[in-house]
Amino acid sequence: MKTYQEMIFRLKQYWAERGCIITEPYDVEVGAGTMCPETFLRVLGPDEYRVAYVQPSRRPADGRYGENPNRLYKHSQLQVILKPTPVDVLEQYLGSLEAIGIDLKKHDIKFEEDNWESPTLGAWGIGWQVMLDGMEITQFTYFQQCGGVDLDLVPAEITYGLERLCAFLQDKESVYDILWTDAFNYGQVRLKEEQQFSVYNFEMADVATLWKLFELHEGECQRLIDLYKGLETGKERFPVLPTYDQVLKCSNLFNLLDARGAISVTERVGVIGRVRKLAVGVAGIWVDQQFTVREVAA
Amino acid sequence: MATRDLLLEIGVEEIPDWMIVDGLSHLSAKVGELVAQLGGKVTMAEATPRRLVIQVSGLAEREEDREESISGPPQQSNSKAVEGFAKKNGIRVDQLELVETAKGTYYSYRKQVSGKAAVEILSDGLAGLILGIPWPKTMLWPGKGGARFIRPIRWLLCLLGEEVVPFTINGITSSNETGGHRQLGKHRVPVTIGSYEQTLRDNYVILRAGERREKIAAGLPVGVKADAALLETLTYITEFPTPIVGEFAEDYLTLPEEVLVTVMRFHQKYFSVNDGAGKLAAKFVAVMNTASDPDGLVKHGNERVLRARFNDARFFYNVDQQKPLAARLEDLKSVTFQAQLGSYHAKTLRVMELTKELGGDEVALRAAELSKTDLTCEMVKEFTELQGIVGGLYAKAQGESEGVATAIYDQYKPVSMEDSIPRSKAGQLMSLADKVDTLRGCFSIGLVPTGSKDPFALRRAAQGVIKILAEGELRIGLKQLAGGVAKLDEFLIERVKYYCNEIRGYAFDEVMAVLAAGADDLQDVLARLEAVKTVRASEDFEPLAASFKRMKNILDQAKFAPAGGVDSTLFEDPSELALWNAFQEVVARVKGASYAEILAGMATLRPAVDLFFEKVLVNAPDLSVRANRLTLLISLKTEFSGIAEFSEIVPKTQETHTS
Numbered sequence: 001m002k003t004y005q006e007m008i009f010r011l012k013q014y015w016a017e018r019g020c021i022i023t024e025p026y027d028v029e030v031g032a033g034t035m036c037p038e039t040f041l042r043v044l045g046p047d048e049y050r051v052a053y054v055q056p057s058r059r060p061a062d063g064r065y066g067e068n069p070n071r072l073y074k075h076s077q078l079q080v081i082l083k084p085t086p087v088d089v090l091e092q093y094l095g096s097l098e099a100i101g102i103d104l105k106k107h108d109i110k111f112e113e114d115n116w117e118s119p120t121l122g123a124w125g126i127g128w129q130v131m132l133d134g135m136e137i138t139q140f141t142y143f144q145q146c147g148g149v150d151l152d153l154v155p156a157e158i159t160y161g162l163e164r165l166c167a168f169l170q171d172k173e174s175v176y177d178i179l180w181t182d183a184f185n186y187g188q189v190r191l192k193e194e195q196q197f198s199v200y201n202f203e204m205a206d207v208a209t210l211w212k213l214f215e216l217h218e219g220e221c222q223r224l225i226d227l228y229k230g231l232e233t234g235k236e237r238f239p240v241l242p243t244y245d246q247v248l249k250c251s252n253l254f255n256l257l258d259a260r261g262a263i264s265v266t267e268r269v270g271v272i273g274r275v276r277k278l279a280v281g282v283a284g285i286w287v288d289q290q291f292t293v294r295e296v297a298a
Numbered sequence: 299m300a301t302r303d304l305l306l307e308i309g310v311e312e313i314p315d316w317m318i319v320d321g322l323s324h325l326s327a328k329v330g331e332l333v334a335q336l337g338g339k340v341t342m343a344e345a346t347p348r349r350l351v352i353q354v355s356g357l358a359e360r361e362e363d364r365e366e367s368i369s370g371p372p373q374q375s376n377s378k379a380v381e382g383f384a385k386k387n388g389i390r391v392d393q394l395e396l397v398e399t400a401k402g403t404y405y406s407y408r409k410q411v412s413g414k415a416a417v418e419i420l421s422d423g424l425a426g427l428i429l430g431i432p433w434p435k436t437m438l439w440p441g442k443g444g445a446r447f448i449r450p451i452r453w454l455l456c457l458l459g460e461e462v463v464p465f466t467i468n469g470i471t472s473s474n475e476t477g478g479h480r481q482l483g484k485h486r487v488p489v490t491i492g493s494y495e496q497t498l499r500d501n502y503v504i505l506r507a508g509e510r511r512e513k514i515a516a517g518l519p520v521g522v523k524a525d526a527a528l529l530e531t532l533t534y535i536t537e538f539p540t541p542i543v544g545e546f547a548e549d550y551l552t553l554p555e556e557v558l559v560t561v562m563r564f565h566q567k568y569f570s571v572n573d574g575a576g577k578l579a580a581k582f583v584a585v586m587n588t589a590s591d592p593d594g595l596v597k598h599g600n601e602r603v604l605r606a607r608f609n610d611a612r613f614f615y616n617v618d619q620q621k622p623l624a625a626r627l628e629d630l631k632s633v634t635f636q637a638q639l640g641s642y643h644a645k646t647l648r649v650m651e652l653t654k655e656l657g658g659d660e661v662a663l664r665a666a667e668l669s670k671t672d673l674t675c676e677m678v679k680e681f682t683e684l685q686g687i688v689g690g691l692y693a694k695a696q697g698e699s700e701g702v703a704t705a706i707y708d709q710y711k712p713v714s715m716e717d718s719i720p721r722s723k724a725g726q727l728m729s730l731a732d733k734v735d736t737l738r739g740c741f742s743i744g745l746v747p748t749g750s751k752d753p754f755a756l757r758r759a760a761q762g763v764i765k766i767l768a769e770g771e772l773r774i775g776l777k778q779l780a781g782g783v784a785k786l787d788e789f790l791i792e793r794v795k796y797y798c799n800e801i802r803g804y805a806f807d808e809v810m811a812v813l814a815a816g817a818d819d820l821q822d823v824l825a826r827l828e829a830v831k832t833v834r835a836s837e838d839f840e841p842l843a844a845s846f847k848r849m850k851n852i853l854d855q856a857k858f859a860p861a862g863g864v865d866s867t868l869f870e871d872p873s874e875l876a877l878w879n880a881f882q883e884v885v886a887r888v889k890g891a892s893y894a895e896i897l898a899g900m901a902t903l904r905p906a907v908d909l910f911f912e913k914v915l916v917n918a919p920d921l922s923v924r925a926n927r928l929t930l931l932i933s934l935k936t937e938f939s940g941i942a943e944f945s946e947i948v949p950k951t952q953e954t955h956t957s
Contacts, residue, residue: 068610068613069606069609070606070610084440084441085439085440085450087450087452090311090480091485094480094481104480104481105481105482105588106591106592106593106595106596107481107588107595107596107599108584108586108587108588108591108596108599108600109480109481109587109588110312110535110536110587111311111312111347112312112535113312113314113315115435125437126435126437126449128312132599133595133596133598133599133600133602133603134566134568134584134599134600134603134604135599135602135603142437142439142449142450144437144438150438150442151441151442152441152442153440153441153442154437154438154439154440154441154444168599168602171598171602173602173605173606261632268634269637
């Protein structure tokens with residue numbers, strides 16, 4: 001294994017060979033690959049699905065101005081969704097590590113209990129963090145509920161932390177030293193972005209503007225949810241996906257406001273509750289729409 | 299009769315280590331019940347993270363045939379009913395017999411039931427037993443309508459002798475195959491009962507937890523800090539454990555030892571190592587779940603991870619020192635303690651006030667002032683389990699006095715009933731004030747623990763309060779601590795009962811008696827309990843306690859309020875005067891004496907009390923005589939029940955009071 005991008009190519013290739021659709025990242029800011037519609041909405045309902053994609057995950061509060069060797073405002077996850085879960089899912093997962101050059105016989109791998117829960121998304125699952133020689137490289141989750149809805153087919157979600165996995169493979173102490181290609185390292189590609197976004201997120205983002213944006217997106221989202229609920233006919237063509245984008249916008253704005261120190265801890269719970277309400281609302285109409293489409297087809 | 303052995307192995311994806319022992323013992327008990335009817339006994343119950351294994355020996359081929367008696371209609375029933383009963387059982391009326399019972403004579407059918415084959419019993423019963431294991435948190439798979447288990451089951455091995463016992467769970471059908479170690483063993487391999495354990499070993503699975511534990515222990519170098527809990531975790535997180543020793547750079551040892559150990563122990567599951575002088579050495583022991591580390595990659599990887607963690611810790615330490623704790627007080631205004639109870643800043647002010655009120659000195663007060671400031675430090679944000687400890691370490695590093703630093707360091711003690719209380723008086727008072735503030739606050743806004751729900755760990759806080767009062771020998775009343783907050787005094791009293799009964803071993807009724815008498819200061823409670831316990835051994839005590847109960851009933855019924863003192867001229871029976879005199883004599887004798895002496899004195903009254911109740915009817919027809927007798931009883935009861943409410947004492951001969 002040589003470069004960061006080659007590692008990603010190989011992982012994508014590996015999962016493509018196992019029936020996954022390979023998509024590009026979702027083009028709305030998210031805090032985790034789980035929040036993309038390809039995960040959050042696809043896991044709902046009875047349809048089978050398999051997808052893998054690299055998703056940049058933005059966590060404004062984790063920014064360190066590019067000065068910490070292990071912490072990033074924006075890191076990349078490879079997100080794999082297998083719905084339903086194949087019976088040999090863990091063997092397949094271990095195979096993916098071999099595909100990127102890890103000789104499993106020469107390393108220590110442990111699956112340690114780590115259940116996942118996102119109150120904001122009304123979602124939870126059961127699973128492990130996968131430890132490779134003492135380092136967490138993957139989060140493995142059997143989704144159980146999303147948007148407060150029980151899942152028909154329990155999917156496996158495999159989330160690889162790409163930077164740390166690559167730092168391990170290349171034996172680098174700092175993510176910025178990872179070789180992205182033979183000629184460019186991670187720092188050359190991304191350092192400036194980490195610096196500037198840290199400055200913006202922590203120091204310069206205008207709080208009043210962020211709040212205004214939050215409220216606009218929240219309002220639009222709620223308007224659409226209410227509209228759907230009032231529909232007698234035509235549900236099948238209702239823009240649920242654009243409605244969900246509004247949730248993602250709100251979630252990212254919340255994270256920004258949080259990093260900016262603009263949300264007092266007292267307000268925090270309340271604002272999370274507002275985002276959750278939207279997420280649950282969209283999950284509900286998404287499931288309803290899927291049933292409607294089925295009925296119309298039948 | 300020929301018997302066979304049974305081997306059951308449930309192959310599961312990695313079960314969380316801390317659940318395995320309980321899950322296995324439940325399964326073992328249930329399988330034991332199932333095979334008991336076949337004369338079988340569980341001879342082995344073992345588990346790894348990926349398998350639960352039960353072995354049974356001595357299983358009969360089938361259950362014994364048996365006779366069941368099915369009771370039918372009474373003899374006098376009409377023939378239709380009798381025919382109906384026979385028909386229902388598929389026999390003729392003349393095959394029925396009449397049986398005499400206590401309720402009369404009934405038709406009865408003596409049915410010959412042939413025993414089921416062992417394989418059938420197992421085949422029918424095992425799936426239900428397995429799915430009935432009560433895991434703390436289960437998952438559904440492969441989706442709605444599927445089974446619930448701790449993690450997906452991936453194979454089922456079930457052999458009765460050489461025969462596979464057929465059953466299915468969620469589409470997984472039992473077979474004669476086991477699974478080897480994930481990386482080193484065969485994916486699936488057929489076994490017999492005889493070859494099973496060796497086959498696992500050949501495939502890098504050590505089945506027995508005891509052997510894994512020993513393998514880890516044997517590989518630990520000299521100087522490793524004993525840590526039974528960590529050893530247990532590692533035993534159940536591995537199938538083939540192998541310890542390796544790693545090193546880290548000496549200069550990390552300048553970081554506080556607590557921080558280094560926490561990173562190693564709780565974040566990385568490493569054992570830490572002491573050097574010859576008892577100081578932390580620049581070494582750690584990781585336990586791999588594999589056989590060896592031929593190229594040193596695992597060691598290198600673990601060292602790399604630990605270095606990154608230590609670098610983080612060092613970074614946090616340095617950043618934190620840029621702003622001393624004392625300068626962080628203001629920052630607590632933006633850290634919420636609880637939405638309705640305000641910020642940690644507000645809490646700090648309350649705790650300071652309360653510390654003062656409880657008699658805390660300057661040291662305690664300063665400790666209270668700084669106690670929560672470490673919550674704004676990066677180190678605590680990263681290692682939340684070190685809150686308080688980090689505060690204590692920083693306080694010392696920043697030139698606060700030893701007393702202040704120690705009190706801050708100890709503030710969350712005791713974290714359990716086994717843990718010790720804060721070492722210094724200042725620490726005890728400050729810790730007490732902190733806990734009491736949390737309790738008062740939460741109770742005042744209705745956040746009262748119910749059932750298993752106790753999100754603010756108020757039971758633990760209250761238990762800590764009691765333990766500090768008792769073991770710190772602090773003379774502070776519970777009512778004062780409850781501060782008039784509704785239900786809090788009851789809650790504290792409950793914890794006192796628990797503490798005195800479960801931890802200190804006083805009988806429950808003694809605790810109830812002392813508390814019912816209104817004892818409020820825990821030192822006083824304990825002194826009275828000791829007295830009651832001592833005096834209880836005397837043979838006069840319990841009968842006397844029974845008499846007190848009688849007095850209480852009489853007085854409760856009479857709803858009597860004494861108008862004056864006892865008038866000895868109104869006594870009619872000599873037993874009245876005898877009791878009165880004896881009582882006065884005892885009262886004079888024990889004046890100012892210890893609880894034990896007073897109670898011992900009281901016990902000497904037993905003959906006089908017994909005689910009184912034998913000879914005298916308290917509710918005499920003459921109202922003035924009656925009033926005088928009631929006054930006598932009240933005097934008696936008032937004098938002694940101040941120590942303990944003896945009517946609460948349950949004689950040993952009776953059933954013991956249950957909590």
